[in-house]
Every structure is written in C-alpha cells, then in structure tokens.
Amino acid sequence: MNEDGTRVVGVVLLGFGTIGSSVYRMIEKEWESILESTGVELRVVHILDNDPAKVGVGAPAHLFSSDPHAVLSDPAVDVVVELIGGVETAFEFIDLAFRNGKDVVTANKQLVANRGAALFDLARDLGRQLRFEASVAGAVPVIRVMREGMFAAGLDTVYGIVNGTTNYILTAMYEGAGGYSDTLARAQELGYAEADPTADVGGGDAAAKMAILASIAYRSRVTMADVTYEGIEAVSLEDVQYAKDFGFVVKLVGAARLIDGRVSVRVHPALVPREHLLASINGSINAVYLQGDAIGEIMLTGPGAGGDPTATAVVADIVTIAGTERAGFLQNCSCYRNLEFLPENLAESAFFIRMQVEDRAGVLAQISSIFGEHGVSIESMIQKGHSDEAELVLITYPSVEESFFRAIDGIAGLSCVRSRPMTIRVL
Amino acid sequence: MNEDGTRVVGVVLLGFGTIGSSVYRMIEKEWESILESTGVELRVVHILDNDPAKVGVGAPAHLFSSDPHAVLSDPAVDVVVELIGGVETAFEFIDLAFRNGKDVVTANKQLVANRGAALFDLARDLGRQLRFEASVAGAVPVIRVMREGMFAAGLDTVYGIVNGTTNYILTAMYEGAGGYSDTLARAQELGYAEADPTADVGGGDAAAKMAILASIAYRSRVTMADVTYEGIEAVSLEDVQYAKDFGFVVKLVGAARLIDGRVSVRVHPALVPREHLLASINGSINAVYLQGDAIGEIMLTGPGAGGDPTATAVVADIVTIAGTERAGFLQNCSCYRNLEFLPENLAESAFFIRMQVEDRAGVLAQISSIFGEHGVSIESMIQKGHSDEAELVLITYPSVEESFFRAIDGIAGLSCVRSRPMTIRVL
Numbered sequence: 001m002n003e004d005g006t007r008v009v010g011v012v013l014l015g016f017g018t019i020g021s022s023v024y025r026m027i028e029k030e031w032e033s034i035l036e037s038t039g040v041e042l043r044v045v046h047i048l049d050n051d052p053a054k055v056g057v058g059a060p061a062h063l064f065s066s067d068p069h070a071v072l073s074d075p076a077v078d079v080v081v082e083l084i085g086g087v088e089t090a091f092e093f094i095d096l097a098f099r100n101g102k103d104v105v106t107a108n109k110q111l112v113a114n115r116g117a118a119l120f121d122l123a124r125d126l127g128r129q130l131r132f133e134a135s136v137a138g139a140v141p142v143i144r145v146m147r148e149g150m151f152a153a154g155l156d157t158v159y160g161i162v163n164g165t166t167n168y169i170l171t172a173m174y175e176g177a178g179g180y181s182d183t184l185a186r187a188q189e190l191g192y193a194e195a196d197p198t199a200d201v202g203g204g205d206a207a208a209k210m211a212i213l214a215s216i217a218y219r220s221r222v223t224m225a226d227v228t229y230e231g232i233e234a235v236s237l238e239d240v241q242y243a244k245d246f247g248f249v250v251k252l253v254g255a256a257r258l259i260d261g262r263v264s265v266r267v268h269p270a271l272v273p274r275e276h277l278l279a280s281i282n283g284s285i286n287a288v289y290l291q292g293d294a295i296g297e298i299m300l301t302g303p304g305a306g307g308d309p310t311a312t313a314v315v316a317d318i319v320t321i322a323g324t325e326r327a328g329f330l331q332n333c334s335c336y337r338n339l340e341f342l343p344e345n346l347a348e349s350a351f352f353i354r355m356q357v358e359d360r361a362g363v364l365a366q367i368s369s370i371f372g373e374h375g376v377s378i379e380s381m382i383q384k385g386h387s388d389e390a391e392l393v394l395i396t397y398p399s400v401e402e403s404f405f406r407a408i409d410g411i412a413g414l415s416c417v418r419s420r421p422m423t424i425r426v427l
Numbered sequence: 428m429n430e431d432g433t434r435v436v437g438v439v440l441l442g443f444g445t446i447g448s449s450v451y452r453m454i455e456k457e458w459e460s461i462l463e464s465t466g467v468e469l470r471v472v473h474i475l476d477n478d479p480a481k482v483g484v485g486a487p488a489h490l491f492s493s494d495p496h497a498v499l500s501d502p503a504v505d506v507v508v509e510l511i512g513g514v515e516t517a518f519e520f521i522d523l524a525f526r527n528g529k530d531v532v533t534a535n536k537q538l539v540a541n542r543g544a545a546l547f548d549l550a551r552d553l554g555r556q557l558r559f560e561a562s563v564a565g566a567v568p569v570i571r572v573m574r575e576g577m578f579a580a581g582l583d584t585v586y587g588i589v590n591g592t593t594n595y596i597l598t599a600m601y602e603g604a605g606g607y608s609d610t611l612a613r614a615q616e617l618g619y620a621e622a623d624p625t626a627d628v629g630g631g632d633a634a635a636k637m638a639i640l641a642s643i644a645y646r647s648r649v650t651m652a653d654v655t656y657e658g659i660e661a662v663s664l665e666d667v668q669y670a671k672d673f674g675f676v677v678k679l680v681g682a683a684r685l686i687d688g689r690v691s692v693r694v695h696p697a698l699v700p701r702e703h704l705l706a707s708i709n710g711s712i713n714a715v716y717l718q719g720d721a722i723g724e725i726m727l728t729g730p731g732a733g734g735d736p737t738a739t740a741v742v743a744d745i746v747t748i749a750g751t752e753r754a755g756f757l758q759n760c761s762c763y764r765n766l767e768f769l770p771e772n773l774a775e776s777a778f779f780i781r782m783q784v785e786d787r788a789g790v791l792a793q794i795s796s797i798f799g800e801h802g803v804s805i806e807s808m809i810q811k812g813h814s815d816e817a818e819l820v821l822i823t824y825p826s827v828e829e830s831f832f833r834a835i836d837g838i839a840g841l842s843c844v845r846s847r848p849m850t851i852r853v854l
Contacts (some may be wrong), residue, residue: 026579026721034578037646037763133576139722141576149560149568151461152453152742219464277728280707285724294453294739295566297712298729301704308721315579324751336464 008041009322010076014068014093015083016049019107019134021058022311023081030315040322042315046071048084072096079318082106091115098128105317107134107310113208113224116215120336129324131317136209137162137286139309140302141316146216146290154293158217159427160254162209164284164304165200166232168192170240170250170269171282179237192284202231203252203267210254213288214265218258220339222265228344229267239354239422242393243271246380248352249279253427257342264342271352271395271426278427350379350398355411355421359390363416367392370414374407375399389418395426435468436749437503441495441520442510443476446534446561448485449738450508457742467749469742473498475511499523506745509533518542525555532744534561534737540635540651543642547763556751558744563636564589564713566736567729568743573643573717581720585644586854587681589636591711591731592627593659595619597667597677597696598709606664619711629658630679633694637681640715641692645685647766649692655771656694666781666849669820670698673779673807676706680854684769691769698779698822698853705854777806777825782838782848786817790843794819797841801834802826816845822853 002008011027013020027034027042035041047063048071049055055064065071072080072093080097082090082104090111094104104123106112112119112132123130133143137160146155161167165187172183184201187193199205207229214222232252240250248271256265272279277299281287286304291297303309357363364383371378377397384391396404404423412420429435438454440447454461454469462468474490475498476482482491492498499507499520507524509517509531517538521531531550533539539546539559550557560570564587573582588594592614599610611628614620626632634656641649659679667677675698683692699706704726708714713731718724730736784790791810798805804824811818823831831850839847 030579033646037578139580140725141572144576145568145572148747149571149743150739151464151746152457153566153739219460277707280704294735296730296733296736298567298727300725300727302725303723306723309723312577312580312721316576319578320575 006035006039006041007322008043009078009318010043010045010074011079011081011318012046012048012071012074012077013044013081013083014048015085016047016054016059017083018307019310019314020047020049020081020083022307023083023314024059026311026315034319038319038323040319042318042322045076046074068093069096072102073100077102079321080104081314081318082108082111085110087111087114091119094119094130095122098122098126101128103129103321105131105314105321107132107314109135109205109208109212113211116212117221117223129321131321132212133317134310134313136212137288137300138302138304138306139312140286140288140300140304141313142213142288142300143216144316145300146213150290150292150295153290153295155217155290156258156293157291158213158256159278159289160206160210160213160256161251161278161281161287162213162254162304163200163206163252164286165193165197166206166252167281167286168284169201170232170235170252173235173237173240174244174249176241180233180235201233203229206252206254206267210256210265210267213254214256214263217256217290218263218337218339220263220337222256222263226341227265227267230269232269234422235269235424236422239352239424242354242382243352243424245382246271246352246395247274248272248426249274250424251278251281253278255427259342262340262342264347266347269424271424273427276427345400345402347401348398349401349404350426351396351404352424352426353394353396353408353421355392356418357390357392358416358418359385359388360416363390364392366414366416367411370410371396371407374403374410376404376407433462433466433468434749435470436505436745437470437472437501438506438508438745439473439475439498439501439504440471440508440510441475442512443474443481443486444510445734446737446741447474447476447508447510449734450510450741451486453738453742461746465746465750467746469745469749472503473501495520495523499529500527504529506748507531508741508745509535509538512537514538514541518546521546521557522549525549525553528555530556530748532558532741532748534559534741536562536632536635536639540638543639544648544650556748558748559639560744561737561740563639564715564727565729565731565733566739567713567715567727567731568740569640569715569727570643571743572727573640577644577717577719577722580717580722582644582717583685583720584718585640585683586705586716587633587637587640587683588678588705588708588714589640589681589731590627590633590679591713592620592624593633593679594708595711596628597659597662597679600662600664600667601671601676603668607660607662628660630656630694633679633681637683637692637694640681641683641690644683644717645690645764645766647690647764649683649690653768654692654694657696659696661849662696662851663849666779666851669781669809670779670851672809673698673822674701675699675779675853676701677851678705678708680705682854686769689767689769691774693774696851698851700854703854772827772829774828775825776828776831777853778823778831779851779853780821780823780835780848782819783845784817784819785843785845786812786815787843790817791819793841793843794838797837798823798834801830801837803831803834
C-alpha cells in the first residue's frame with residue numbers, strides 16, 4: 001500500500017500468445033485509468049514464455065523469463081495469469097502459485113472444466129482467489145453475472161450458444177449459403193474454423209464451457225466428464241431448411257438444467273423456435289441465456305473469442321482480485337455442492353425427425369403405430385414425394401428420450417424406411 | 428464474525444411495497460444457500476414503513492418500525508436498503524445511514540440520476556459502499572458488468588432500451604396492432620403502462636436510467652439535467668410502417684456516447700436497422716448494448732421491471748456489499764471524472780422524414796434544393812400519391828443536426844408542404 005492509499009499489484013503472464021500480448025498491451029494502455037478508478041496500479045513484472053522469437057516483441061525483453069519457479073515465487077508477484085493452455089502443466093503452475101500466496105486468473109476452459117473442483121478446493125484451503133471469466137464466451141461477463149448477481153434468481157436453466165464456429169456454420173446454412181461441408185470449408189478459409197475443426201464441430205469445446213457454466217449456475221461440481229455431447233456433423237442443409245419451414249432455427253445448444261435438485265448438462269444440435277431470444281444469435285457470436293423463477297429470462301451476448309475480447313475479461317478479473325480482499329466470499333461462490341446428475345434415461349425431449357420412406361399407402365400408418373406404442377405423439381408433419389420415394393418430416397411432442405429412441409430403432413427396421421431417420425432435439 | 432468464519436449481516440428495508448416484500452421473501456427463502464455459498468448470513472432486522480396496513484403482512488409485526496432514526500442507528504444494521512422512492516427523504520436517510528457507518532443499496536433511479544454525484548462523494552469520504560443495480564433494467568446486471576467487467580473494454584457507446592412501456596407500445600405498432608393511442612390504452616389495460624404514462628412515453632424515465640448508465644460507463648458525472656430527451660408521443664403508425672418498409676424497427680433508444688473525450692447522452696425515438704442486435708428486443712423487455720474497441724458488441728437483455736426481478740438485483744447488491752470489504756475500490760469505480768459534454772450543435776444524425784406535400788411537378792426539386800443548401804444528402808425516398816396530395820418519406824445520410832433542422836424549418840415554410848415534416852433519428 002502506498003502513502004496515498006493506492007496499491008501496486010504485480011502481475012505475471014504465463015504465456016505470451018494472442019491473449020497474453022493483448023493483456024500486456026491493455027495494461028500498458030489502461031493502467032492509469034485503472035489506478036484512478038480503483039486505487040490499484042497493475043504492473044506486469046514477468047512474462048513466462050519459452051519461445052525466444054517472442055522475447056522483446058510487444059513487451060520489453062527484460063520482462064521475459066523461462067523459469068517458472070522463479071517468477072511464481074517472486075514476492076513482487078500478486079496475481080498469476082495462466083494463458084499457457086493444456087491441463088497438467090497449467091495445473092501445476094497454478095498449484096504452485098496458490099502455495100506461494102498468489103491469486104490466479106486463467107482463460108483455460110479445459111483446465112477449469114476438467115480440474116476445476118480440485119482447483120477450487122485448493123484455492124479455498126489456501127485462502128486464494130481463482131477467476132476464469134475468459135474461459136467461457138470471451139468478453140461476455142457471464143461468470144461474474146452468475147457468480148455474483150444471481151443469488152436469489154432461482155436459476156434452473158442455462159442455455160448457451162458458446163461455440164462460434166458451429167454457430168457461424170449453422171447460420172450460413174440457415175441463410176442458404178450451402179451444405180455442411182461447403183460451409184465448414186468456407187469457415188476455415190475465413191478463419192472461423194480451425195484446420196482440425198473436431199473440437200468445435202464435435203461439441204467438445206461447447207461441452208467444456210457448459211461444464212463451467214453449470215458449475216457456477218448451480219454452485220455444484222460439474223466436470224467435462226459429466227456432460228453428454230454431440231456435434232453438428234450430421235446436420236444437413238435439408239434439416240436446416242425443413243426446420244426453417246416449421247418456424248425453427250437450428251443451433252448447437254448447450255443446456256444446463258436443474259431438475260428436481262438434479263443437474264443435467266448436455267450439448268446437442270437443437271431446433272430453436274424463431275421467437276426465442278436465442279434464435280436471433282447469428283454468425284460467430286456467443287450467447288448465454290438464463291432462466292429462473294425470479295428473473296424470467298436474461299440473455300447476454302457478445303464476441304466469444306478473439307485476443308482483445310478475451311483479454312478484456314482477463315484484465316477485469318485481475319482488477320477484481322486486486323480490489324477485493326475477502327477471498328473466501330468469492331471462492332465459496334464457485335461450486336461447493338455435489339448435486340446428483342439426472343440419469344440420461346429420465347431425459348425428455350421433443351424431436352424433429354427426417355426420413356426417406358417408400359411412397360405408398362400404409363407407410364405412415366406403420367410409422368405412427370410404432371410411435372404410438374412408445375408413447376410418442378406427433379405435433380406436425382410434412383411429406384414430400386419424389387417419384388416412388390417420399391421424405392417424411394415430423395416434429396414430436398416431448399417424450400422420454402429412451403422410449404423415443406426405441407421407437408426410432410423400430411422405425412429404422414421397417415422395410416418401407418430407406419435409412420435410419422435423422423433426429424434433432426427441439427428446445 | 429462467528430467462530431466458524433461466517434458473519435451475520437443485518438439488513439434494514441426502508442419501504443415495504445412490491446420490491447421490499449419481494450426482497451424480504453427472497454432473503455427468507457435463500458438465506459441458507461447464501462450462507463453456504465458466501466459465508467454471510469443475511470438477516471432482516473427492521474422494516475421501516477409508515478403504512479399500518481402493511482404491518483405483519485408478509486413479515487412479522489415485530490420487525491416493523493416507523494422511526495427512521497432508530498433503525499438507521501441500530502448497531503445490528505450493516506446494510507440499509509432504500510426502497511421508499513422520491514429524492515429528498517431518500518437522500519436524507521442514505522446520508523444518515525452513511526454517517527452511521529452503514530452501507531446502502533437502492534433501487535431509486537430518480538435519486539441516483541439526480542443526486543448520484545453527491546451520494547458517491549459522501550460514500551467515498553465516509554468509506555461506505557453504495558450499490559444501485561436495481562435502478563436500471565431490473566434483473567439485468569448491467570451496472571455490475573460495466574463497473575467491474577469493462578476496465579479495458581474501451582467503451583464508447585451504450586445504447587439502452589430501458590423503458591418497457593414504450594418498447595411494448597412500439598413493438599405492438601410494428602406488428603400492426605394499432606396506432607399510438609389505441610396501443611397505449613391497451614398497454615394501460617394490461618398493466619404495461621401507468622394511468623399517467625407521462626414519465627414513460629415522454630422519455631423521462633429512460634433519461635434517468637441513461638444518466639446512470641453513462642455515469643458508470645464513462646466513470647463521469649452525468650445527471651438527469653445533462654440528458655436531452657424526447658418521447659414517443661408523436662410517433663404514428665404510419666412512421667412505424669414506413670420505417671418497416673425501409674428495413675428498420677422504431678425503438679425509444681437511449682444513447683450514451685463518448686466522442687473525443689466528451690460525453691453525449693440522449694433519449695429519442697430511433698430507426699434501428701433490422702439486423703442490429705437491438706432490433707430483436709420486443710415487448711416490455713429491456714436491453715443494454717455496449718460497444719468498445721476491445722469488445723466489439725455486447726448486449727444484455729431481460730425483464731426491466733417487476734418485484735421479483737428487481738429484488739434479485741437488490742439481494743445481489745446486499746450480498747456483494749457483505750462479501751467485499753474494500754469499499755474504496757467499489758466506490759471509486761463509480762464516477763470520479765467530470766468529463767465535458769458534447770455541445771448539442773455538434774451532434775450528427777441520419778434522419779427519417781415523413782411529410783405531406785402537394786402532388787405536382789417541382790415539389791421534390793424545391794425540397795431537394797433546401798436540403799442541398801444545408802448539406803443534407805438523401806439516401807432513399809418513397810413517394811405515395813393520394814389524389815392531389817402525396818406523402819413523401821425520406822432517409823438522409825448523417826449530417827450535423829443543427830443544419831438538418833434549419834433545412835426542415837425551410838421546408839416547413841414551403842407553400843407546397845402541408846404540415847411540418849415528422850422527423851425521427853436513424854441509429
């Protein structure tokens with residue numbers, strides 16, 4: 001603490017890639033206004049990066065170090081910013097930082113989704129803070145909002161469009177720009193999708209983020225392993241266009257629900273009604289939608305990626321740590337409960353179904369009868385004939401998924417059905 | 428502080444109307460989960476309300492008091508929740524609370540918009556906290572987000588749809604449900620508009636909220652008196668429908684901008700392009716849209732009014748105060764600067780214009796020539812003739828408003844123009 005009541009807060013950046021250099025630049029640019037408005041002077045005292053090509057590029061050479069133990073034990077360091085990614089090394093460094101009395105900010109969704117519970121325990125036991133706003137939805141401060149703003153909201157539903165790549169692709173398909181493969185290829189050209197897009201299009205990236213959001217929303221321990229997820233690879237242009245005809249937009253939706261005290265977290269493509277707030281989220285932006293008894297519906301939306309948006313969240317976390325001393329409060333807010341998970345066989349959903357069938361009398365009767373046996377009711381239907389083959393598109397009312405999929409198995413086995421029906425949940 | 432590290436925080440509710448009773452109910456319902464997650468036990472120790480009909484209704488009779496001095500000086504009180512409304516008495520009570528060492532939460536937008544600067548000073552000088560999330564946009568935690576999450580965002584634009592009544596009316600008009608008066612009458616029947624709707628439809632309510640948002644966004648002193656505002660009373664069904672034809676939605680928009688270090692805060696009807704995030708905000712919900720160099724676009728949306736949503740924000744503020752001890756940090760975040768305001772004569776806007784003109788040759792030439800003299804360029808135009816009269820609808824490119832209105836004065840004076848043109852800004 002200085003004589004004028006201000007305080008210098010030493011920061012170390014672990015990793016100096018896009019986000020790290022953006023954080024550095026922002027602190028250089030904003031430190032005076034942050035000091036004026038908070039009484040806290042942020043000062044980057046070390047940058048840990050092994051890449052010699054980065055030394056002195058975007059930050060003075062003397063700040064760079066390749067010795068994690070030295071920088072993590074320097075008494076001038078108050079806040080450690082972990083931006084190296086991966087799980088094991090990052091965990092080790094944060095563990096060491098906590099033990100050395102440092103607070104930690106991370107943007108590492110895999111780390112928090114996989115090892116969050118252990119990190120929260122460690123932080124609590126050692127009286128340290130861990131903040132990770134940048135791990136989900138970039139600049140959109142959804143973790144802060146849920147962690148500190150929703151104590152009496154009665155939250156029971158969190159929907160997330162938290163993967164920009166898939167939302168970019170599905171938006172383009174909705175607008176008729178092309179099928180899945182073409183659109184993915186274009187997204188790759190434009191930098192909206194990576195060369196290996198598996199984590200994005202397969203739903204894994206969204207699953208990690210939903211594990212984090214569910215932890216915070218329900219203050220319970222949810223890890224990546226607790227999330228059931230599927231991606232958008234099987235969604236075709238036909239599916240998206242039929243959904244449009246029925247008044248829906250197809251989105252990759254993360255859904256974290258609290259049902260009778262049990263948590264359910266899933267990521268899957270979903271038909272979103274056009275009048276739903278989430279339906280207006282187009283392109284690569286992210287959105288998190290919160291529902292609760294006391295709040296009705298709240299939605300936050302903004303850029304989910306990019307160096308500067310993510311760095312904005314990191315800087316806010318650093319300032320918040322610097323400005324709040326009761327670590328216990330902030331720590332305990334995170335996730336102290338061990339709520340049960342809802343067994344998959346109790347999940348209920350309405351479905352969109354598309355299938356190729358023979359175009360002859362009696363086909364619909366056979367299909368309807370199988371749905372009926374399994375307690376699945378049809379809400380609406382379109383049938384389009386092409387010579388001897390017809391395409392049948394149905395929307396069901398909600399039913400137990402286990403029964404629904406048994407009905408689909410039965411229908412897939414009918415001789416009049418050409419291939420296994422495509423199914424997509426309806427939100 | 429208790430032996431187990433938890434702490435009892437005594438709360439007094441000043442006022443026990445819709446919000447007050449909702450706050451009480453929430454604390455009764457959630458105190459254990461709040462204690463578990465934060466280590467803080469909220470306990471309502473007094474309710475100040477003069478209305479004898481309220482005593483014992485929704486809260487035990489022994490909590491009620493009609494003696495402000497007694498409840499505000501009780502050592503068992505830590506946080507004072509001001510819900511009585513109005514400016515002078517509320518200010519006095521808060522002043523007294525601060526002097527007695529209490530922190531304060533208020534939902535009172537008129538108080539914060541008019542006397543915020545004095546209250547912030549007082550709080551800072553006395554080392555107390557003042558929180559007022561509920562004063563703007565109900566459950567939507569926009570103040571928390573801007574105050575604590577946007578240090579490096581480079582915010583320069585805050586747009587708000589912060590009045591549910593006007594947005595309900597304009598949405599209904601857009602959907603063709605009727606003209607302004609009919610729709611207002613129906614909104615009154617449904618409880619979306621008050622018997623005296625002046626503060627809502629005249630823009631004053633939104634102006635108070637925008638003063639608060641601008642203060643926080645730019646950490647500068649903006650009061651109600653610094654906001655230029657107009658309402659939606661003059662917006663006709665024809666305007667809304669023509670705007671729709673041009674691809675716009677009409678909204679009452681609050682716009683707080685930072686332009687070359689100067690602040691501009693205005694509230695007025697505006698044509699919002701259909702692809703803008705704000706265009707999807709329909710009915711009585713609120714939205715706040717933030718733009719900045721580092722974040723691109725962020726939008727928060729949710730219910731702007733109602734007992735429970737507002738009470739959610741109040742409870743979060745109480746918990747945050749209870750959980751953070753460095754009052755200076757939070758205080759200083761609010762608004763310490765005295766930025767200049769942008770003079771009105773430097774404002775620039777594009778405009779929508781609708782006017783009745785004689786349907787004869789030469790009329791358009793006269794009008795265009797006046798626009799040209801004042802440096803106003805036309806972007807698009809529709810003309811519709813009805814017998815000898817025509818309706819002319821134009822959209823201009825942005826120009827200096829002062830010149831634009833001089834052009835409108837000139838055009839209004841033309842003999843071929845039947846009445847003063849209707850003008851609405853384009854966002």
